[in-house]
Amino acid sequence: MISVSNIKRVVSVFILRPNDDNQTKKWDVAVFRRCSTMPTFPNHWAGISGSIEDTDDSPLGAAAREVSEETNLYDYELTMKEDDSSNHPSRRLLLQSYMKEGLYLDINKSTTKGAFGGRVIRVYPFALTLEDSCCNIIEMRGTEHDAMKFVSIDEFLRLAPCVPELQRAFHHATAGAYLKVRLPEDIRTWESDRMNGASYLARKAIELAVGAPPLSTYSQFEENNLHDSHQNTMAKSIAILRPSMVPIVNVMNEIDKRTLESLETSEIGSIQIDLLKALDLEVEECINLAVETIVKDYESWHSTASSNEFVIGTFSRSSTLVSILKRVLQSMQNAFTDTLIRVVCSQSTPGDEGELMANDISGATCLSDKQFEEHIREGKIDVVIIGADCILSNDLGIVNKIGTKQLARVCNASDVKIKCFADRWKCWDDIYPPPLEEIFEVVPRELLDDVIVPSDLRQSA
Numbered sequence: 001m002i003s004v005s006n007i008k009r010v011v012s013v014f015i016l017r018p019n020d021d022n023q024t025k026k027w028d029v030a031v032f033r034r035c036s037t038m039p040t041f042p043n044h045w046a047g048i049s050g051s052i053e054d055t056d057d058s059p060l061g062a063a064a065r066e067v068s069e070e071t072n073l074y075d076y077e078l079t080m081k082e083d084d085s086s087n088h089p090s091r092r093l094l095l096q097s098y099m100k101e102g103l104y105l106d107i108n109k110s111t112t113k114g115a116f117g118g119r120v121i122r123v124y125p126f127a128l129t130l131e132d133s134c135c136n137i138i139e140m141r142g143t144e145h146d147a148m149k150f151v152s153i154d155e156f157l158r159l160a161p162c163v164p165e166l167q168r169a170f171h172h173a174t175a176g177a178y179l180k181v182r183l184p185e186d187i188r189t190w191e192s193d194r195m196n197g198a199s200y201l202a203r204k205a206i207e208l209a210v211g212a213p214p215l216s217t218y219s220q221f222e223e224n225n226l227h228d229s230h231q232n233t234m235a236k237s238i239a240i241l242r243p244s245m246v247p248i249v250n251v252m253n254e255i256d257k258r259t260l261e262s263l264e265t266s267e268i269g270s271i272q273i274d275l276l277k278a279l280d281l282e283v284e285e286c287i288n289l290a291v292e293t294i295v296k297d298y299e300s301w302h303s304t305a306s307s308n309e310f311v312i313g314t315f316s317r318s319s320t321l322v323s324i325l326k327r328v329l330q331s332m333q334n335a336f337t338d339t340l341i342r343v344v345c346s347q348s349t350p351g352d353e354g355e356l357m358a359n360d361i362s363g364a365t366c367l368s369d370k371q372f373e374e375h376i377r378e379g380k381i382d383v384v385i386i387g388a389d390c391i392l393s394n395d396l397g398i399v400n401k402i403g404t405k406q407l408a409r410v411c412n413a414s415d416v417k418i419k420c421f422a423d424r425w426k427c428w429d430d431i432y433p434p435p436l437e438e439i440f441e442v443v444p445r446e447l448l449d450d451v452i453v454p455s456d457l458r459q460s461a
Contacts, residue, residue: 007106008119011063012169013048013099015071015138017130017150027129029156029170030138032070033147034163046163047170052124059124059432063099067128072139099126101435102172103243111164123165124432125173153178175435176240183237184208191241194351194439197318198389198426199283202247203276209235209255210272233259243435244399246390247425251275282423283320285454290324290385290421291331293452297383297417298332302339310339311381313372315346316401317353318387322360324421325385329361344381346372348401351439369403373410384411384418390434391427391453397445398422399433408447419450427453 015030031045048063048070056062067073107121130138140148151159157167157178171179187208193201239252258271298310312328314321325343332341343364348354358366367375375381384407390399398404398420411418428434433442445451 006119007122009052009059009122009124010049011052011059011066011124011126012046012166012173013063013067013126013128014170014173015048015067015073015128015130019152026152028150028152030148030150031156031159032140032145035144035146038144041163044161044163045159046166047125049163060099060101060126063101063124063126063128070140070142070144072137072141073128098130099128100173100175101126102169102175103240103249103435104430105165105169105172107164121164122430123169123172125169127173171237172240175243176237179237179240183234187234187238187241190238195317195353195356197316197320197387198245198247199279199423200319201242201245202251202425203279205238205248206251206255206272206275206279209233209238209252210268210275235259242437244389244437244440246399246428246434247279247423249434250425250427251279279423279425282425282454283323286320286421286423287323287327289452289454291327293419293421293450294324294328294383294385295332297419298336298339298341301382302336308339309342311342311344311375313344313346313376313381313384314357315354315372315384315386315404315407316348317357317360320421320423321385321387322357325361325364329363344372344375346403346407348403351401353401369407373407376410376414376416379414379416381416384416386418386420388420388422388426388451389440391422391451392433392442392445393428393431395445395451396433396442398443398448398451399428399436399440400443402439402441405441405443405447408443411449412447417449418447419452420448421452424453424455 016027017030019026019028030047032048034042034044034046036042048066050062050066050069052059052062053065056065102125104122104124107123109120138148156170159166176183190201190204190208233256235252235255239249242248254275255271258275259268294312301310310332312325314325329341329343332339343358343361345354345358345361345364345366347366347368348357349369355366358364372381376384386400386404386407388398388400392398400420408418410416436442
């Protein structure tokens with residue numbers, strides 16, 4: 001793992017606009033040429049970029065600041081919707097609302113030619129999509145650039161000379177939108193899956209990525225671009241498609257690492273087997289710990305219970321939670337014959353994954369999200385367990401399906417414990433949360449009674 005002190009964190013913003021031919025539904029991207037006096041990569045094409053400062057609250061905040069410093073977009077309202085003004089207390093927040101963040105990428109010192117003291121450059125990429133009404137107003141500001149132009153995506157992918165990994169950062173910022181046409185149909189089908197959880201999709205990603213040939217995405221311009229020697233791989237391409245699901249990102253990075261270290265083609269198959277075993281081992285440890293924890297919760301409940309029914313609530317859909325609940329039901333129903341153990345699933349809109357979750361578990365029932373919350377308030381649910389798509393660093397919380405935060409608040413107000421179980425593949429390695437796809441949100445640690453990870457002590461808030 002890269003040490004925090006050895007990382008230079010920067011943002012890179014790609015400004016997109018519809019091209020003149022609206023019938024084609026294609027986009028152009030703005031590129032800026034760095035001045036000859038710039039200390040790093042003079043006369044190279046780039047997006048809007050700059051360091052994340054101590055005063056920036058997040059990469060998104062830094063990205064909005066850089067756009068406001070280096071272009072005139074800060075002066076313009078980017079939306080024509082009259083009812084939006086009250087929702088955006090400042091134009092900088094309005095800029096942020098138009099930006100979409102992609103998975104960060106690390107550029108090592110061998111590629112950066114010693115820039116920033118030889119530290120690894122961690123780039124947080126963003127795509128800023130302009131409305132038609134803004135397409136002709138953008139101008140440069142500041143002293144960092146001496147030229148700006150809009151180019152087609154195809155021209156951009158051949159552009160040279162560029163700052164290191166510019167095209168790769170663009171693909172990250174756009175979540176692989178311009179890679180998907182190159183990807184096999186089974187990967188595109190996998191990417192569209194919104195019904196299954198992170199561990200399940202990570203297993204599928206391993207099967208899809210291992211042994212796949214490299215994508216030749218960058219070969220068309222590498223020979224003309226002195227600094228950009230990156231060869232995209234199937235694993236890297238898969239990782240940027242679902243950046244909020246951290247197990248996918250982590251196992252894809254591990255595939256890339258092990259593939260680069262492997263000298264024999266025959267070893268590729270063993271990489272898949274080893275990673276699937278490693279994933280299964282972590283999940284199994286998580287399941288065992290969860291069962292042990294829930295049994296203790298039951299025993300505590302049973303000592304003062306006036307009911308003979310112990311109800312476990314859950315939210316969204318997770319193959320790990322299914323395994324936990326099946327094992328809990330089996331072990332507790334055999335051991336505690338005087339109590340009925342029931343599972344109730346929240347419908348988990350949008351998507352309604354809770355209905356599928358209830359179908360996965362024999363005897364489970366599904367309630368609408370509103371009914372589920374009412375049951376919690378009325379004391380009809382004794383404990384709520386959830387999974388996570390990401391465990392944030394520094395005990396800041398988790399990333400999970402939207403609606404989890406509201407559920408946690410209801411549990412807190414009703415004195416019902418809500419516990420998160422996750423395996424170590426879900427641990428995020430950066431100080432900032434991963435990019436959030438539209439169906440995910442950050443749930444602060446203080447809203448959860450426990451975040452339990454095997455061999456970890458993230459216990460009781």
